[in-house]
Amino acid sequence: MKGKAAVSAIIPAYNEAERIEATLEGVRSIPEVDEVIVVDDGSEDFTSPIARRYADSVIRLPSNCGKGTAMREGVRCAAGEVLLFVDADLKEHAKLCGSLLVPLLRKDADMTIARFPPSLRKGGFGLVKGVARSGVLWLTGVKLDATLSGQRAVRREVWESLDYFPAGFGVELGLTVHALQSGYTVREVPLPIRHRETGRDWQGFRHRGKQLMEVLSTLFRLWRLPA
Numbered sequence: 001m002k003g004k005a006a007v008s009a010i011i012p013a014y015n016e017a018e019r020i021e022a023t024l025e026g027v028r029s030i031p032e033v034d035e036v037i038v039v040d041d042g043s044e045d046f047t048s049p050i051a052r053r054y055a056d057s058v059i060r061l062p063s064n065c066g067k068g069t070a071m072r073e074g075v076r077c078a079a080g081e082v083l084l085f086v087d088a089d090l091k092e093h094a095k096l097c098g099s100l101l102v103p104l105l106r107k108d109a110d111m112t113i114a115r116f117p118p119s120l121r122k123g124g125f126g127l128v129k130g131v132a133r134s135g136v137l138w139l140t141g142v143k144l145d146a147t148l149s150g151q152r153a154v155r156r157e158v159w160e161s162l163d164y165f166p167a168g169f170g171v172e173l174g175l176t177v178h179a180l181q182s183g184y185t186v187r188e189v190p191l192p193i194r195h196r197e198t199g200r201d202w203q204g205f206r207h208r209g210k211q212l213m214e215v216l217s218t219l220f221r222l223w224r225l226p227a
């Protein structure tokens with residue numbers, strides 16, 4: 001990294017050896033990105049050695065601590081004033097995430113969230129997303145579509161003002177609600193990305209169940225937080 005980074009890309013990853021190389025090539029091709037940090041959240045595959053070939057830093061957590069904890073560790077080591085979060089499984093689509101930076105760098109937004117077009121969305125996610133969307137509307141009065149998206153750019157100031165960090169998949173929801181309640185400008189940016197499908201097998205069902213529980217417990221915690 002040269003000098004002080006204006007934009008740090010943070011990529012939380014868990015068992016993404018098959019996809020992380022393409023994702024990192026995509027993130028590397030975004031001209032505004034000054035440093036790339038991968039947080040390997042206790043993967044049991046070759047995520048870390050592969051990531052080391054493309055990232056400026058790879059932080060390896062000793063066990064699987066959850067996506068929220070991984071993002072927090074990434075931010076702790078990042079130098080940028082603007083933080084770009086990208087899921088490790090986006091592969092070549094990751095390069096499109098550069099569009100998330102434009103409103104922040106123009107000072108038109110404090111946080112941007114990627115919204116995938118309905119026809120390109122992955123299967124089985126509707127219920128989890130619907131609950132999150134209704135929860136955000138209920139807590140903030142703001143109607144957003146992509147409240148859970150891991151593809152987002154955030155001004156460091158917004159992240160640092162966050163007082164409640166869900167350790168797992170609730171982190172994006174917590175960040176969305178906090179930013180809206182604190183009066184920050186949040187914009188959704190449509191990105192033409194087709195995400196990989198989550199299986200409709202037992203594992204996929206368990207994954208969605210875990211996400212739903214984390215979304216519900218995050219909403220409950222946010223509701224109970226003192227204003």
Ligand SMILES: Nc1nc2c(ncn2[C@@H]2O[C@H](COP(=O)(O)OP(=O)(O)O[C@H]3O[C@H](CO)[C@@H](O)[C@H](O)[C@@H]3O)[C@@H](O)[C@H]2O)c(=O)[nH]1
Pocket residue numbers: 012013014015016039040041064065066067068070071086087088089090125148149150151169170172198211
């Ligand atoms: N650090 C960390 N990252 C994880 C973990 N599990 C998954 N991830 C990373 O999180 C990304 C998304 O994981 P998926 O397993 O594909 O879940 P998804 O259904 O696409 O998740 C969607 O909803 C989540 C919130 O419920 C979002 O966090 C995510 O960005 C996306 O929108 C991937 O890059 C994956 O490596 C974990 O335990 N720890």
